[in-house]
Ligand SMILES: CC(=O)SCCNC(=O)CCNC(=O)[C@H](O)C(C)(C)COP(=O)(O)OP(=O)(O)OC[C@H]1O[C@@H](n2cnc3c(N)ncnc32)[C@H](O)[C@@H]1OP(=O)(O)O
Ligand SMILES: CC(C)C(=O)C(=O)O
Protein backbone atom coordinates (compact mmCIF):
# COMPACT_ATOMS: atom_id res chain seq x y z
CA UNK A 1 0.00 0.00 0.00
CA UNK A 2 1.41 3.39 -0.94
CA UNK A 3 1.98 6.15 1.63
CA UNK A 4 -0.85 8.68 2.11
CA UNK A 5 -0.10 12.37 1.53
CA UNK A 6 -2.35 14.74 3.45
CA UNK A 7 -3.69 17.62 1.38
CA UNK A 8 -4.09 20.92 3.24
CA UNK A 9 -5.87 23.51 1.12
CA UNK A 10 -5.12 27.16 1.86
CA UNK A 11 -7.07 28.74 -1.02
CA UNK A 12 -9.30 30.54 1.50
CA UNK A 13 -6.33 31.93 3.46
CA UNK A 14 -3.09 32.24 1.41
CA UNK A 15 -5.11 32.20 -1.84
CA UNK A 16 -7.30 35.00 -0.55
CA UNK A 17 -4.16 37.10 0.06
CA UNK A 18 -4.20 37.86 -3.69
CA UNK A 19 -5.11 41.55 -4.03
CA UNK A 20 -8.77 41.91 -5.00
CA UNK A 21 -9.62 38.25 -4.39
CA UNK A 22 -11.43 38.81 -1.09
CA UNK A 23 -14.43 36.55 -0.55
CA UNK A 24 -17.55 37.12 1.48
CA UNK A 25 -18.91 34.60 3.98
CA UNK A 26 -21.24 32.86 1.52
CA UNK A 27 -18.53 32.52 -1.12
CA UNK A 28 -16.09 31.09 1.44
CA UNK A 29 -18.65 28.54 2.60
CA UNK A 30 -19.48 27.51 -0.97
CA UNK A 31 -15.83 27.08 -1.92
CA UNK A 32 -15.21 25.16 1.31
CA UNK A 33 -18.12 22.86 0.47
CA UNK A 34 -16.58 22.21 -2.95
CA UNK A 35 -13.14 21.61 -1.38
CA UNK A 36 -14.76 18.99 0.86
CA UNK A 37 -16.29 17.36 -2.22
CA UNK A 38 -12.83 17.45 -3.82
CA UNK A 39 -11.55 15.45 -0.86
CA UNK A 40 -9.01 17.73 0.80
CA UNK A 41 -8.06 16.64 4.33
CA UNK A 42 -7.71 20.09 5.88
CA UNK A 43 -9.20 23.46 4.94
CA UNK A 44 -7.49 26.61 6.14
CA UNK A 45 -10.45 28.98 6.08
CA UNK A 46 -8.85 32.34 6.83
CA UNK A 47 -7.18 34.62 9.36
CA UNK A 48 -9.90 35.35 11.93
CA UNK A 49 -7.95 38.05 13.80
CA UNK A 50 -7.72 40.17 10.69
CA UNK A 51 -11.36 41.36 10.62
CA UNK A 52 -14.80 40.60 12.01
CA UNK A 53 -15.86 39.59 8.47
CA UNK A 54 -13.16 36.95 8.22
CA UNK A 55 -13.82 35.72 11.76
CA UNK A 56 -17.49 35.20 10.85
CA UNK A 57 -16.58 33.47 7.57
CA UNK A 58 -14.15 31.05 9.27
CA UNK A 59 -16.79 30.32 11.93
CA UNK A 60 -19.39 29.65 9.23
CA UNK A 61 -17.00 27.25 7.43
CA UNK A 62 -16.34 25.45 10.74
CA UNK A 63 -20.05 25.12 11.46
CA UNK A 64 -21.37 24.27 8.01
CA UNK A 65 -18.48 22.39 6.36
CA UNK A 66 -16.57 21.10 9.39
CA UNK A 67 -19.67 19.30 10.65
CA UNK A 68 -18.32 15.83 9.76
CA UNK A 69 -15.31 13.96 11.04
CA UNK A 70 -13.70 13.44 7.62
CA UNK A 71 -12.40 17.00 7.38
CA UNK A 72 -10.31 19.25 9.59
CA UNK A 73 -10.88 23.02 9.71
CA UNK A 74 -8.13 25.41 10.67
CA UNK A 75 -7.23 29.09 10.45
CA UNK A 76 -4.06 31.08 10.90
CA UNK A 77 -2.72 33.01 13.89
CA UNK A 78 0.48 34.86 14.65
CA UNK A 79 2.26 33.62 17.77
CA UNK A 80 0.10 36.07 19.68
CA UNK A 81 -2.48 35.14 22.34
CA UNK A 82 -5.25 37.31 20.86
CA UNK A 83 -4.81 35.74 17.38
CA UNK A 84 -4.81 32.22 18.85
CA UNK A 85 -7.98 33.00 20.82
CA UNK A 86 -9.57 34.31 17.67
CA UNK A 87 -8.72 31.15 15.71
CA UNK A 88 -9.99 28.98 18.55
CA UNK A 89 -13.27 30.89 18.83
CA UNK A 90 -13.85 30.59 15.08
CA UNK A 91 -12.84 26.97 14.42
CA UNK A 92 -14.08 25.34 17.65
CA UNK A 93 -17.48 24.65 16.01
CA UNK A 94 -15.91 22.10 13.66
CA UNK A 95 -15.86 18.43 14.62
CA UNK A 96 -12.14 18.41 13.89
CA UNK A 97 -10.68 21.86 14.60
CA UNK A 98 -7.01 22.84 14.54
CA UNK A 99 -5.06 25.97 15.48
CA UNK A 100 -2.37 26.96 12.99
CA UNK A 101 0.28 29.45 14.07
CA UNK A 102 3.24 30.94 12.28
CA UNK A 103 6.51 32.45 13.49
CA UNK A 104 9.66 33.14 11.47
CA UNK A 105 12.92 31.25 11.95
CA UNK A 106 15.26 33.00 9.50
CA UNK A 107 17.81 35.58 10.70
CA UNK A 108 16.00 38.12 8.52
CA UNK A 109 12.73 37.55 10.38
CA UNK A 110 14.23 37.17 13.86
CA UNK A 111 16.59 40.12 13.67
CA UNK A 112 15.05 42.52 11.16
CA UNK A 113 11.31 41.86 11.48
CA UNK A 114 11.14 41.21 15.20
CA UNK A 115 14.38 42.85 16.48
CA UNK A 116 14.72 39.98 18.94
CA UNK A 117 17.24 37.24 19.70
CA UNK A 118 16.80 33.69 18.43
CA UNK A 119 16.26 32.47 22.00
CA UNK A 120 13.51 35.03 22.57
CA UNK A 121 11.68 34.03 19.38
CA UNK A 122 12.06 30.35 20.25
CA UNK A 123 10.50 30.98 23.66
CA UNK A 124 7.61 32.97 22.11
CA UNK A 125 6.92 30.00 19.81
CA UNK A 126 7.04 27.45 22.65
CA UNK A 127 4.72 29.56 24.83
CA UNK A 128 2.28 30.06 21.96
CA UNK A 129 2.07 26.32 21.27
CA UNK A 130 1.62 25.56 24.97
CA UNK A 131 -1.18 28.11 25.13
CA UNK A 132 -2.88 26.78 21.97
CA UNK A 133 -2.71 23.26 23.40
CA UNK A 134 -4.80 24.41 26.38
CA UNK A 135 -7.54 25.18 23.83
CA UNK A 136 -7.35 22.37 21.26
CA UNK A 137 -5.47 19.08 20.84
CA UNK A 138 -4.49 19.77 17.19
CA UNK A 139 -1.90 22.52 16.70
CA UNK A 140 0.19 23.20 13.61
CA UNK A 141 3.36 25.27 13.88
CA UNK A 142 4.79 26.95 10.76
CA UNK A 143 8.43 28.00 10.73
CA UNK A 144 8.07 30.96 8.38
CA UNK A 145 10.92 31.54 5.92
CA UNK A 146 12.34 28.09 6.72
CA UNK A 147 14.19 27.86 3.40
CA UNK A 148 16.36 30.86 4.36
CA UNK A 149 16.85 29.78 7.99
CA UNK A 150 19.92 28.41 9.68
CA UNK A 151 19.25 24.66 9.60
CA UNK A 152 20.25 23.89 13.18
CA UNK A 153 18.14 26.76 14.53
CA UNK A 154 15.24 25.56 12.39
CA UNK A 155 15.61 22.08 13.84
CA UNK A 156 16.00 23.41 17.40
CA UNK A 157 12.68 25.27 16.92
CA UNK A 158 10.90 22.24 15.46
CA UNK A 159 12.16 19.96 18.22
CA UNK A 160 11.09 22.45 20.90
CA UNK A 161 7.59 23.08 19.54
CA UNK A 162 7.06 19.33 19.06
CA UNK A 163 7.90 18.90 22.74
CA UNK A 164 5.49 21.73 23.55
CA UNK A 165 2.73 19.75 21.84
CA UNK A 166 2.59 20.74 18.14
CA UNK A 167 0.95 17.92 16.19
CA UNK A 168 1.93 19.14 12.73
CA UNK A 169 5.09 20.95 11.68
CA UNK A 170 4.77 22.99 8.51
CA UNK A 171 8.00 24.05 6.83
CA UNK A 172 7.35 26.97 4.46
CA UNK A 173 9.38 28.23 1.56
CA UNK A 174 7.75 31.58 2.21
CA UNK A 175 9.44 33.55 -0.56
CA UNK A 176 9.83 30.76 -3.14
CA UNK A 177 13.61 30.70 -2.72
CA UNK A 178 14.04 26.94 -2.50
CA UNK A 179 15.53 24.78 -5.26
CA UNK A 180 14.09 21.25 -5.62
CA UNK A 181 17.25 19.21 -4.99
CA UNK A 182 18.48 21.29 -2.05
CA UNK A 183 14.98 21.59 -0.59
CA UNK A 184 14.34 17.86 -0.93
CA UNK A 185 17.60 17.15 0.89
CA UNK A 186 16.66 19.53 3.71
CA UNK A 187 13.18 18.02 4.08
CA UNK A 188 14.76 14.55 4.10
CA UNK A 189 16.99 15.55 7.03
CA UNK A 190 14.06 17.03 8.94
CA UNK A 191 11.90 13.97 8.25
CA UNK A 192 14.62 11.69 9.58
CA UNK A 193 15.07 13.70 12.77
CA UNK A 194 11.32 14.12 13.32
CA UNK A 195 10.59 10.42 12.93
CA UNK A 196 13.29 9.71 15.50
CA UNK A 197 11.80 12.24 17.91
CA UNK A 198 8.04 11.60 17.63
CA UNK A 199 6.73 9.82 14.57
CA UNK A 200 3.12 10.81 15.27
CA UNK A 201 3.87 14.42 14.28
CA UNK A 202 3.20 15.17 10.61
CA UNK A 203 5.82 16.95 8.51
CA UNK A 204 4.31 19.39 6.04
CA UNK A 205 5.59 21.78 3.36
CA UNK A 206 4.19 25.05 2.03
CA UNK A 207 5.90 26.21 -1.16
CA UNK A 208 5.63 29.52 -3.00
CA UNK A 209 6.10 30.06 -6.69
CA UNK A 210 8.35 33.12 -6.97
CA UNK A 211 10.82 31.23 -9.18
CA UNK A 212 8.17 28.99 -10.73
CA UNK A 213 9.27 26.01 -8.62
CA UNK A 214 6.46 25.61 -6.07
CA UNK A 215 5.14 22.37 -7.54
CA UNK A 216 8.63 20.95 -8.13
CA UNK A 217 9.66 21.79 -4.56
CA UNK A 218 6.48 20.27 -3.12
CA UNK A 219 7.10 17.06 -5.06
CA UNK A 220 10.75 16.98 -3.99
CA UNK A 221 9.56 17.23 -0.39
CA UNK A 222 7.14 14.33 -0.89
CA UNK A 223 9.94 12.23 -2.34
CA UNK A 224 12.02 12.96 0.73
CA UNK A 225 9.45 12.07 3.38
CA UNK A 226 6.97 14.96 3.76
CA UNK A 227 3.60 13.66 4.98
CA UNK A 228 1.49 16.64 4.06
CA UNK A 229 1.40 19.37 1.41
CA UNK A 230 -0.13 22.84 1.53
CA UNK A 231 -1.59 23.98 -1.77
CA UNK A 232 -4.12 26.27 -3.36
CA UNK A 233 -6.51 25.80 -6.25
CA UNK A 234 -5.09 27.23 -9.50
CA UNK A 235 -1.88 28.01 -7.57
CA UNK A 236 -3.22 31.34 -6.34
CA UNK A 237 -1.67 33.02 -3.32
CA UNK A 238 0.59 35.79 -2.09
CA UNK A 239 2.71 37.31 -4.94
CA UNK A 240 3.39 34.57 -7.55
CA UNK A 241 1.19 32.15 -5.64
CA UNK A 242 1.48 28.77 -3.97
CA UNK A 243 1.93 25.21 -5.17
CA UNK A 244 -1.16 24.38 -7.26
CA UNK A 245 -3.16 21.54 -5.71
CA UNK A 246 -4.17 20.17 -9.11
CA UNK A 247 -0.56 20.05 -10.32
CA UNK A 248 0.78 18.28 -7.23
CA UNK A 249 -2.11 15.79 -7.14
CA UNK A 250 -1.99 14.98 -10.86
CA UNK A 251 1.81 14.68 -10.83
CA UNK A 252 1.55 12.14 -8.01
CA UNK A 253 -1.16 10.25 -9.87
CA UNK A 254 0.50 10.35 -13.27
CA UNK A 255 4.01 9.55 -12.04
CA UNK A 256 3.15 6.87 -9.50
CA UNK A 257 6.28 5.09 -10.73
CA UNK A 258 8.36 7.80 -9.04
CA UNK A 259 6.32 8.95 -6.03
CA UNK A 260 4.45 5.82 -4.94
CA UNK A 261 2.10 7.83 -2.72
CA UNK A 262 -1.60 8.65 -2.86
CA UNK A 263 -4.00 11.38 -1.76
CA UNK A 264 -7.72 11.36 -0.94
CA UNK A 265 -8.46 13.80 -3.76
CA UNK A 266 -11.33 12.96 -6.10
CA UNK A 267 -9.57 14.27 -9.18
CA UNK A 268 -12.83 14.40 -11.17
CA UNK A 269 -13.81 17.42 -9.04
CA UNK A 270 -10.69 19.41 -10.00
CA UNK A 271 -12.20 21.42 -12.87
CA UNK A 272 -15.39 22.24 -10.95
CA UNK A 273 -13.31 23.51 -8.05
CA UNK A 274 -10.99 25.49 -10.28
CA UNK A 275 -13.88 27.21 -12.05
CA UNK A 276 -15.67 28.04 -8.83
CA UNK A 277 -12.56 29.59 -7.27
CA UNK A 278 -11.74 31.48 -10.45
CA UNK A 279 -15.21 32.95 -10.79
CA UNK A 280 -15.72 33.86 -7.11
CA UNK A 281 -12.28 35.43 -6.81
CA UNK A 282 -12.42 37.09 -10.22
CA UNK A 283 -9.04 35.55 -11.08
CA UNK A 284 -8.73 34.16 -14.58
CA UNK A 285 -6.71 31.00 -14.97
CA UNK A 286 -3.83 31.50 -17.40
CA UNK A 287 -4.82 29.63 -20.59
CA UNK A 288 -1.71 27.46 -20.65
CA UNK A 289 -1.82 26.68 -16.90
CA UNK A 290 -1.12 22.99 -16.26
CA UNK A 291 -4.26 20.91 -15.61
CA UNK A 292 -6.79 23.75 -15.16
CA UNK A 293 -5.88 26.14 -18.00
CA UNK A 294 -8.27 26.42 -20.94
CA UNK A 295 -5.67 24.94 -23.27
CA UNK A 296 -4.39 22.17 -21.01
CA UNK A 297 -6.37 19.59 -23.01
CA UNK A 298 -6.76 21.50 -26.28
CA UNK A 299 -4.65 20.56 -29.29
CA UNK A 300 -4.39 22.83 -32.29
CA UNK A 301 -1.53 21.80 -34.54
CA UNK A 302 -2.03 19.33 -37.35
CA UNK A 303 0.80 16.98 -36.43
CA UNK A 304 -0.43 16.65 -32.84
CA UNK A 305 -4.09 16.30 -33.88
CA UNK A 306 -3.16 13.56 -36.34
CA UNK A 307 -1.13 11.76 -33.65
CA UNK A 308 -3.96 12.01 -31.10
CA UNK A 309 -6.51 10.66 -33.55
CA UNK A 310 -4.25 7.67 -34.15
CA UNK A 311 -3.41 7.13 -30.48
CA UNK A 312 -4.36 9.38 -27.55
CA UNK A 313 -1.16 8.63 -25.66
CA UNK A 314 0.89 10.18 -28.47
CA UNK A 315 0.29 13.63 -26.95
CA UNK A 316 -1.78 13.05 -23.81
CA UNK A 317 -0.35 12.08 -20.41
CA UNK A 318 -3.31 13.19 -18.28
CA UNK A 319 -6.79 12.17 -19.37
CA UNK A 320 -9.22 15.11 -19.37
CA UNK A 321 -11.93 12.81 -17.97
CA UNK A 322 -9.75 12.27 -14.86
CA UNK A 323 -10.00 15.95 -13.92
CA UNK A 324 -13.69 16.28 -14.71
CA UNK A 325 -13.62 17.37 -18.35
CA UNK A 326 -15.61 15.57 -21.00
CA UNK A 327 -12.92 15.11 -23.61
CA UNK A 328 -9.84 16.58 -25.20
CA UNK A 329 -10.46 19.44 -27.63
CA UNK A 330 -9.18 19.48 -31.17
CA UNK A 331 -9.28 23.15 -32.10
CA UNK A 332 -9.46 23.79 -35.81
CA UNK A 333 -7.05 26.55 -36.82
CA UNK A 334 -4.87 27.38 -39.79
CA UNK A 335 -2.26 25.06 -38.23
CA UNK A 336 -4.62 22.06 -38.42
CA UNK A 337 -4.08 19.40 -41.04
CA UNK A 338 -6.24 17.12 -43.13
CA UNK A 339 -6.68 14.39 -40.49
CA UNK A 340 -8.25 16.76 -37.97
CA UNK A 341 -10.50 18.47 -40.51
CA UNK A 342 -11.63 15.14 -41.92
CA UNK A 343 -12.38 13.91 -38.40
CA UNK A 344 -14.45 17.03 -37.65
CA UNK A 345 -16.37 16.69 -40.92
CA UNK A 346 -17.06 13.03 -40.22
CA UNK A 347 -18.46 13.89 -36.80
CA UNK A 348 -20.91 16.21 -38.54
CA UNK A 349 -21.93 13.37 -40.83
CA UNK A 350 -19.87 14.16 -43.96
CA UNK A 351 -18.47 10.64 -44.15
CA UNK A 352 -18.40 9.79 -47.83
CA UNK A 353 -16.51 12.65 -49.38
CA UNK A 354 -14.39 11.69 -52.37
CA UNK A 355 -10.70 12.63 -52.30
CA UNK A 356 -11.35 15.54 -54.68
CA UNK A 357 -14.32 16.79 -52.70
CA UNK A 358 -12.36 16.67 -49.47
CA UNK A 359 -9.39 18.53 -50.99
CA UNK A 360 -11.75 21.24 -52.25
CA UNK A 361 -13.38 21.59 -48.85
CA UNK A 362 -9.98 21.58 -47.12
CA UNK A 363 -8.87 24.42 -49.38
CA UNK A 364 -11.96 26.38 -48.30
CA UNK A 365 -11.17 25.54 -44.69
CA UNK A 366 -7.61 26.91 -44.96
CA UNK A 367 -8.86 30.14 -46.52
CA UNK A 368 -11.30 30.72 -43.68
CA UNK A 369 -8.81 29.58 -41.03
CA UNK A 370 -6.27 32.13 -42.29
CA UNK A 371 -8.87 34.85 -41.86
CA UNK A 372 -10.25 33.63 -38.52
CA UNK A 373 -8.59 32.50 -35.31
CA UNK A 374 -10.70 29.36 -34.86
CA UNK A 375 -13.01 27.51 -37.20
CA UNK A 376 -16.18 26.20 -35.58
CA UNK A 377 -18.58 23.43 -36.59
CA UNK A 378 -21.08 25.89 -38.03
CA UNK A 379 -18.26 27.32 -40.18
CA UNK A 380 -17.59 23.82 -41.53
CA UNK A 381 -21.18 23.49 -42.67
CA UNK A 382 -20.89 26.77 -44.54
CA UNK A 383 -17.57 25.72 -46.13
CA UNK A 384 -19.17 22.45 -47.32
CA UNK A 385 -22.20 24.34 -48.67
CA UNK A 386 -19.95 26.82 -50.53
CA UNK A 387 -17.92 24.01 -52.06
CA UNK A 388 -20.94 22.15 -53.45
CA UNK A 389 -22.63 25.32 -54.64
CA UNK A 390 -19.53 26.04 -56.73
CA UNK A 391 -18.87 22.48 -57.93
CA UNK A 392 -22.09 20.49 -57.94
CA UNK A 393 -25.13 22.59 -57.09
CA UNK A 394 -27.44 19.56 -57.29
CA UNK A 395 -25.56 17.59 -54.64
CA UNK A 396 -27.39 16.97 -51.35
CA UNK A 397 -24.59 18.75 -49.48
CA UNK A 398 -25.40 21.96 -51.33
CA UNK A 399 -28.15 22.33 -48.69
CA UNK A 400 -28.39 25.89 -47.44
CA UNK A 401 -26.99 25.31 -43.98
CA UNK A 402 -25.88 28.93 -43.78
CA UNK A 403 -29.51 30.05 -43.81
CA UNK A 404 -29.87 28.57 -40.36
CA UNK A 405 -26.89 30.28 -38.74
CA UNK A 406 -26.68 33.75 -37.30
CA UNK A 407 -23.92 36.22 -38.08
CA UNK A 408 -23.04 39.58 -36.58
CA UNK A 409 -23.54 42.81 -38.47
CA UNK A 410 -23.55 45.83 -36.16
CA UNK A 411 -24.27 47.03 -32.65
CA UNK A 412 -24.68 50.12 -30.53
CA UNK A 413 -24.51 50.02 -26.76
CA UNK A 414 -25.30 52.87 -24.38
CA UNK A 415 -24.06 52.39 -20.85
CA UNK A 416 -25.43 54.53 -18.04
CA UNK A 417 -26.69 53.97 -14.49
CA UNK A 418 -30.42 54.05 -15.26
CA UNK A 419 -30.93 52.55 -18.73
CA UNK A 420 -28.08 50.44 -20.09
CA UNK A 421 -29.38 49.64 -23.55
CA UNK A 422 -28.27 47.93 -26.74
CA UNK A 423 -29.35 47.77 -30.37
CA UNK A 424 -28.11 45.01 -32.65
CA UNK A 425 -28.25 44.13 -36.30
CA UNK A 426 -27.64 40.47 -37.04
CA UNK A 427 -28.29 38.17 -39.97
CA UNK A 428 -29.72 34.72 -40.36
CA UNK A 429 -28.38 33.64 -43.71
CA UNK A 430 -29.16 36.67 -45.90
CA UNK A 431 -32.08 37.91 -43.79
CA UNK A 432 -31.36 40.99 -41.64
CA UNK A 433 -32.85 41.45 -38.17
CA UNK A 434 -32.69 44.43 -35.83
CA UNK A 435 -33.61 44.61 -32.17
CA UNK A 436 -33.08 46.75 -29.06
CA UNK A 437 -33.27 45.99 -25.38
CA UNK A 438 -32.64 47.51 -21.96
CA UNK A 439 -30.77 45.42 -19.39
CA UNK A 440 -29.24 45.47 -15.94
CA UNK A 441 -25.90 46.30 -17.57
CA UNK A 442 -24.53 46.78 -21.10
CA UNK A 443 -23.79 43.09 -21.69
CA UNK A 444 -27.17 42.04 -20.31
CA UNK A 445 -28.84 44.56 -22.65
CA UNK A 446 -26.76 43.32 -25.60
CA UNK A 447 -27.56 39.67 -24.92
CA UNK A 448 -31.27 40.41 -24.41
CA UNK A 449 -31.37 42.21 -27.78
CA UNK A 450 -29.71 39.24 -29.56
CA UNK A 451 -31.89 36.72 -27.72
CA UNK A 452 -35.06 38.47 -28.89
CA UNK A 453 -33.96 37.78 -32.50
CA UNK A 454 -32.52 34.28 -32.22
CA UNK A 455 -35.41 32.96 -30.17
CA UNK A 456 -33.22 30.18 -28.77
CA UNK A 457 -33.83 29.75 -25.08
CA UNK A 458 -30.47 30.03 -23.27
CA UNK A 459 -29.32 30.84 -19.76
CA UNK A 460 -25.96 32.59 -19.41
CA UNK A 461 -24.00 30.59 -16.83
CA UNK A 462 -20.60 32.24 -17.09
CA UNK A 463 -19.16 35.31 -18.81
CA UNK A 464 -15.44 35.81 -18.86
CA UNK A 465 -13.39 38.52 -20.51
CA UNK A 466 -9.66 39.08 -20.62
CA UNK A 467 -7.13 40.88 -22.70
CA UNK A 468 -4.85 38.77 -24.92
CA UNK A 469 -2.45 41.51 -25.96
CA UNK A 470 -1.42 44.99 -24.83
CA UNK A 471 -1.85 48.57 -25.95
CA UNK A 472 -4.52 50.19 -28.11
CA UNK A 473 -4.84 47.14 -30.34
CA UNK A 474 -5.39 44.82 -27.37
CA UNK A 475 -7.78 42.01 -28.17
CA UNK A 476 -10.60 41.40 -25.75
CA UNK A 477 -11.22 37.67 -25.52
CA UNK A 478 -14.68 36.64 -24.34
CA UNK A 479 -15.57 33.17 -23.22
CA UNK A 480 -19.12 32.30 -22.21
CA UNK A 481 -20.94 29.23 -21.00
CA UNK A 482 -24.66 28.99 -21.71
CA UNK A 483 -27.20 26.35 -20.84
CA UNK A 484 -29.84 25.17 -23.29
CA UNK A 485 -32.28 22.39 -22.43
CA UNK A 486 -29.98 21.13 -19.68
CA UNK A 487 -26.87 21.02 -21.89
CA UNK A 488 -23.92 23.38 -21.51
CA UNK A 489 -22.32 25.10 -24.51
CA UNK A 490 -19.03 27.00 -24.34
CA UNK A 491 -18.25 29.63 -26.95
CA UNK A 492 -15.43 32.09 -27.47
CA UNK A 493 -14.67 35.13 -29.59
CA UNK A 494 -12.00 37.83 -29.75
CA UNK A 495 -12.04 41.37 -31.08
CA UNK A 496 -10.45 44.74 -30.34
CA UNK A 497 -13.99 45.89 -29.46
CA UNK A 498 -15.01 44.00 -26.34
CA UNK A 499 -18.72 44.53 -26.97
CA UNK A 500 -18.38 43.07 -30.44
CA UNK A 501 -16.38 40.14 -28.97
CA UNK A 502 -19.22 39.63 -26.47
CA UNK A 503 -21.85 39.64 -29.23
CA UNK A 504 -19.79 37.25 -31.38
CA UNK A 505 -19.32 34.81 -28.49
CA UNK A 506 -23.07 34.78 -27.87
CA UNK A 507 -23.82 34.24 -31.57
CA UNK A 508 -21.22 31.42 -31.69
CA UNK A 509 -22.99 29.78 -28.75
CA UNK A 510 -26.37 30.03 -30.51
CA UNK A 511 -24.86 28.55 -33.68
CA UNK A 512 -23.39 25.65 -31.68
CA UNK A 513 -26.85 24.95 -30.27
CA UNK A 514 -28.28 24.98 -33.78
CA UNK A 515 -25.54 22.59 -34.97
CA UNK A 516 -26.32 20.25 -32.06
CA UNK A 517 -29.86 19.90 -33.39
CA UNK A 518 -28.81 18.93 -36.92
CA UNK A 519 -29.34 15.32 -37.79
CA UNK A 520 -25.97 14.06 -39.02
CA UNK A 521 -25.86 14.19 -42.78
CA UNK A 522 -26.02 10.80 -44.46
CA UNK A 523 -23.96 10.86 -47.65
C1 LIG B 1 3.63 34.31 5.26
C2 LIG B 1 2.21 34.64 5.48
O1 LIG B 1 1.40 34.52 4.60
S1 LIG B 1 1.77 35.17 7.04
C3 LIG B 1 0.08 35.53 6.97
C4 LIG B 1 -0.19 36.83 6.31
N1 LIG B 1 -1.55 37.16 6.60
C5 LIG B 1 -1.91 38.30 7.15
O2 LIG B 1 -1.13 39.21 7.38
C6 LIG B 1 -3.37 38.39 7.54
C7 LIG B 1 -3.93 39.75 7.45
N2 LIG B 1 -3.24 40.63 8.41
C8 LIG B 1 -3.89 41.50 9.18
O3 LIG B 1 -5.10 41.62 9.18
C9 LIG B 1 -3.05 42.35 10.09
O4 LIG B 1 -1.75 42.45 9.58
C10 LIG B 1 -2.99 41.76 11.52
C11 LIG B 1 -4.39 41.75 12.15
C12 LIG B 1 -2.45 40.33 11.53
C13 LIG B 1 -2.08 42.60 12.42
O5 LIG B 1 -2.42 43.93 12.25
P1 LIG B 1 -1.69 45.11 13.07
O6 LIG B 1 -1.77 44.81 14.51
O7 LIG B 1 -2.27 46.38 12.62
O8 LIG B 1 -0.13 44.98 12.71
P2 LIG B 1 0.62 45.09 11.32
O9 LIG B 1 0.03 44.17 10.32
O10 LIG B 1 0.78 46.50 10.88
O11 LIG B 1 2.10 44.55 11.73
C14 LIG B 1 2.31 43.21 12.06
C15 LIG B 1 2.69 43.08 13.52
O12 LIG B 1 2.67 41.67 13.84
C16 LIG B 1 3.98 41.23 14.20
N3 LIG B 1 4.13 39.89 13.69
C17 LIG B 1 4.32 39.54 12.39
N4 LIG B 1 4.35 38.20 12.29
C18 LIG B 1 4.20 37.74 13.53
C19 LIG B 1 4.16 36.45 14.05
N5 LIG B 1 4.26 35.40 13.24
N6 LIG B 1 3.97 36.27 15.37
C20 LIG B 1 3.87 37.35 16.20
N7 LIG B 1 3.90 38.61 15.75
C21 LIG B 1 4.05 38.79 14.42
C22 LIG B 1 4.90 42.24 13.55
O13 LIG B 1 6.16 42.22 14.16
C23 LIG B 1 4.11 43.52 13.79
O14 LIG B 1 4.22 43.82 15.16
P3 LIG B 1 4.59 45.29 15.74
O15 LIG B 1 3.35 46.10 15.54
O16 LIG B 1 4.90 45.04 17.17
O17 LIG B 1 5.74 45.76 14.94
C1 LIG C 1 1.67 31.02 7.14
C2 LIG C 1 2.76 30.41 6.35
C3 LIG C 1 2.57 28.94 6.25
C4 LIG C 1 2.83 30.99 4.98
O1 LIG C 1 1.84 31.26 4.33
C5 LIG C 1 4.16 31.13 4.38
O2 LIG C 1 5.16 31.04 5.09
O3 LIG C 1 4.20 31.37 3.16
Ligand SMILES: [Mg+2]
Pocket residue numbers: 014172174206208237238
Ligand atom coordinates in the same frame (compact mmCIF):
# COMPACT_ATOMS: atom_id res chain seq x y z
MG1 LIG D 1 2.27 31.37 2.20
